[in-house]
Amino acid sequence: MACAVAFSSAAVAQAQWPERPVRVVVPFPAGGATDLIARVVTQQVAQNLGQQMLIENKAGAGGTIGSGEVAKAAPDGQTILFTTSSTHAISPHLMPRLSYDAGKDFIPVAHVADAxxxxxxxxxxxxxxxxxxxxxxxxxxxxxxxxxxxxxxxxxxxxxxxxxxxxxxxxxxxxxxxxxxxxxxxxxxxxxxxxxxxxxxxxxxxxxxxxxxxxxxxxxxxxxxxxxxxxxGLPGFASVTWFGVYLPAGASPALVERVNQAFNQAVQSPEVKASLAKLGVDAAATGTPAQFAAMVKADSARWGNVIRQHKITIQ
Incomplete structure (x- = not known):
């Protein structure tokens, strides 16, 4: 009975998310592309939800410092990572001593934009x-x-x-x-x-x-x-820098779905699309967390192959 009550309480909390201001960690400097895109999108999310979304820039080591911090956060939806392909599709192949496991320590939630x-x-x-x-x-x-x-x-x-x-x-x-x-x-x-x-x-x-x-x-x-x-002349060649939202591992499916819907709704706003276009990025089409996860997995595999084939290092 106690477990059932606990589960019910958690479900109610997730349905009411967010009940207080949400911390959005951008693992890159203020004023950079990821930061500017995050501010455009989260401002619309905040407006739609009637709750503050507080951007926190945690820059350093190619975005891996801020990402590592979110990996250790509570999976309650109050801490979100707004990041790009650098931290989850590229750095894992270049930096073997990362403070996080890109595949295990996060849940891909929403694909936001492409540059x-x-x-x-x-x-x-x-x-x-x-x-x-x-x-x-x-x-x-x-x-x-x-x-x-x-x-x-x-x-x-x-x-x-x-x-x-x-x-x-x-x-x-x-x-x-x-x-x-x-x-x-x-x-x-x-x-x-x-x-x-x-x-x-x-x-x-x-x-x-x-x-x-x-x-x-x-x-x-x-x-x-x-x-x-x-x-x-190069059929199949395509490459974009994607931007997306992650939650720490352990977030419930219900919470992941709610955050996904919140960001999808924001990105489809005509005002957000126009603002992103001014920044040189295309708003992503509405998608599920599973679709975002599959895209990241394919992107990571591709860049891993390129890095190994060309023996690329950051030393």
């Missing part, structure tokens, strides 16, 4: 399509290099996957952020860069660099004039 990248080339390169870039690289082995925001970053992994599928080789030139690489791309000191849409497209629009395609599976509404890389 595609754009393939940029220096304007002095005589190519205007992905197919022409691949043909040029094959005809001029060893002549092309590519910029990234550092070893093991999504920019690095995107280029490694692209090069492998295209059957080309380029020299890696790591920078401390893509913003530092843009001036060298403009002048032709580096030739290729996969950049985020919001930071890359202003340079395209000004004519300083050339865009060849986007990494999304379908053409993005953020730059509908650009073809996908998949439709430009």
């Amino acid at each position: 595609p990248s754009v393939l940029l080339v220096t304007p002095s390169l005589p190519v205007k399509t992905v197919a022409e870039l691949v043909a040029y690289a094959k005809a001029n082995p060893g002549k092309l290099n590519y910029a990234t925001s550092g070893n093991g970053t999504i920019v690095h992994l995107n280029t490694a996957a692209f090069s492998a599928q295209a059957g080309i080789e380029m020299t890696h030139v790591p920078y401390k952020g893509t913003a530092l690489a843009i001036p060298d791309l403009v002048t032709g000191q580096v030739h290729v860069l996969f950049d985020s849409l919001p930071t890359g497209m202003p340079h395209v629009n000004s004519g300083k660099v050339r865009a060849l395609g986007v990494t999304s599976e379908k053409r993005t509404t953020l730059a509908p004039e650009l073809p996908t890389i998949g439709e430009s």
Whole structure:
């Protein structure tokens, strides 16, 4: 009887979630992409639920510090992790001594948004399509290099996957952020860069660099004039940085479903979609926790293969 009463009380509490302000941990610095996206979405969640959602930035070690903290939190829905593919699909393959197990210490709850990248080339390169870039690289082995925001970053992994599928080789030139690489791309000191849409497209629009395609599976509404890389000669190539919500392991199915519904509802708001578009991301379609989990699993397997194949490290 006592167990039944306890279960009933828990079910009531979950149905009434949230009864007090919810702590939303963003494991990246304030003002960064993940933080800005989290603030747009959680503000709408808070408005819909009539309860505060308090953003707490716990940055460090590529998002793994804040993620590790949430992994140890009580699974009562009062602490939520708002994160990206970096912490759950990439870092586990690059950082073997993580303070958390991405697959066991969390429950995937909701897929919120996707940020595609754009393939940029220096304007002095005589190519205007992905197919022409691949043909040029094959005809001029060893002549092309590519910029990234550092070893093991999504920019690095995107280029490694692209090069492998295209059957080309380029020299890696790591920078401390893509913003530092843009001036060298403009002048032709580096030739290729996969950049985020919001930071890359202003340079395209000004004519300083050339865009060849986007990494999304379908053409993005953020730059509908650009073809996908998949439709430009590399069938099946697709890569986005996803953003999503996790609860600590142990959260009940009822609570997971309620949080999922709250975030799905917020993301489908026209105002949220418009705000996300201004940040250079596409709002995700409504989905279940199981669908989000399957997507993360596939993404993690893919990046794990790329990291092993290219012997990528962050040392």
